[in-house]
Amino acid sequence: MDTATLAQASDIDFSLVALFLRATFTVKLVMILLIVASFWSWAIIVQKHLVFRRARAQAAAFDATFWSGEPLDALYSRVGPNPAGGPERIFAAGMAEWQRSHRSDGAMIPGAAQRIDRSMDVAIDREARVLNSNLTFLASVGSASPFVGLFGTVWGIKTAFEEIALAQSTNLAVVAPGIAEALLATGLGLLAAIPATIFYNKLTDDSDTIASGYEQFADEFGTLLSRNLDS
Template identity: 45%
Template sequence: MSPVALFMQADIVVKTVMVGLLVASIWTWAIIIGQWLKMRRLGKENERFERDFWKSEDIDSFYESRGKGELPAARILAAGIAEWRRSTAGRAVDKEGTRSRLAIALHSAVGAETDKLANRLNILATVGSVAPFVGLFGTVWGIMRSFTDIAGQQSTSLAVVAPGIAEALFATALGLFAAIPAVIAYNRFSYAVNRAEARLQRFADGFHGTLSRELEMEG
């Protein structure tokens, strides 16, 4: 009744289901660990970046020294600076048009960074929703095999029925083993991504306000 014995006794269909669910479980845990490490690192580095930015007195010098990195906040800063320079390059500056274009550029940058943070969460959602049904398919197939054995041996002895039912239930267990961590991680990371998006949006709004004041000073 060990997991290895149950796997070896199963037929090719149930074995395929078990292997698929085991691979899905390993893939899920790899995504969970990678996403957790990424969110933790980016959270700390973004916080430090924003704190240093708001302490800086010269936006251009800060951008040249820190604004060309791979942090989400740095890319938002780069998008704002790029639009600012394009919009104020001419002699006559359209203030309202510049504000509107800055808002669009910053909002698009926040959306792009959020999409990157949420990358692969759809895999967790898929595993969490599909794995139980795949396990159930293995269960149904194993029970059908048990009934076939009963009919073939014309015996309802527990010794005849038990192996197939045990294999079937093991497939269900593997499905839940893959699905439960995936669902929990998806919900947790979705919440973390939403919080990160809100923080990036606040940074973008603050930066937009700063550039708007620059426009007023130039006028």
């Protein structure tokens, strides 16, 4: 390679901003889409981390309160009509059905245990939906971003070959900018996909663990109420 070509290539700005500005409209659109998807993914990751940490703290605090020996009716009155956390909402759902199952003479309406379990199952399902909300977006970003970036790369390389044909030259100064711009799209696709995939798996596992704790509490609470019914 002659010194003139090397000097011409060294004058090309290969910074990320310059590569973006030189890209075609289609490739720019792909890059912007991937950058937005990446920022949105990180916002979901941080938000879910805070939500899950709060859910664990609420579960631990309520579990300690529940097994402290305080009467259930008193605890239900203290929880009030607006429970603060998932375990409290599940407990309130069970207790509400428990109280509705009492007849005016103090006897229990038949089938109370099944209705209480269903009420708590509905509450658990509602809490699980809240925990899993927006996780599908992370899964979509993790699976689709590499292909979106690859589309930008293919389009950029196509444009680079067109420029080579128009310039009728294959020297480094003609080839390098277009190829670099095209590869930047793939890099952004991977930059968005890798964290989204990793944290989707982690957050899904955390969500399942928290929901499993809710189900365990509901089973223990249901057993306690069933024992009271039998007695």
